[in-house]
C-alpha cells in the first residue's frame with residue numbers, strides 16, 4: 001500500500017484506507033497530534049474507528065499501560081487521547097476518500113494504463129501482458145503517458161509493455 005496525501009491534506013493509504021498498520025478498513029476519522037503549545041501538527045491521518053479506539057486511550061488507561069509494559073515494545077502501542085484531535089472526516093475529506101475507494105473501477109475502465117496506475121497505487125508488482133512490472137517502472141510509464149497529448153497517449157498505450165517501459169525510461173532520465 002502506498003501512503004497518499006489527499007488535496008484536503010488528509011493522509012491515507014491507497015484506496016482510502018486507514019493508516020493503521022496493515023488495516024483494510026476505510027478511513028472514517030481524522031487524527032492530528034496537538035503540540036504542547038496547543039497548535040496542530042501538520043500531519044492529519046485518516047483512520048478507522050477500531051484502530052482509533054484501540055490506540056488512543058484515556059490518561060488513566062495510558063498510565064496503566066505504561067505500568068504494565070513500560071517502554072517495552074511488547075504490547076500494543078497506545079497514545080493519550082487528550083494529546084490528539086480526533087474528529088469525523090469533513091465533507092471534503094469524505095468525498096476525497098470515497099473517490100480513492102472507487103479507484104479500482106477507474107483503473108478497470110482505463111484498460112492497460114489503468115493496470116500501471118494500480119501497480120503505482122498499491123505499490124505491488126503485477127504482470128501486464130505476461131511481463132512483470134514493478135512500482136518504479138509503472139510510475140514512470142504513468143508519468144510519461146499523462147504528459148503526452150491525447151493522440152500520442154493512445155499510441156503509447158498500444159505499444160508492447162516492454163517498449164512502453166523502455167520508452168519511459170529513456171525519456172525521464
Ligand SMILES: [Zn+2]
Nearest residue numbers: 018023048051
Ligand atoms: Zn484501521
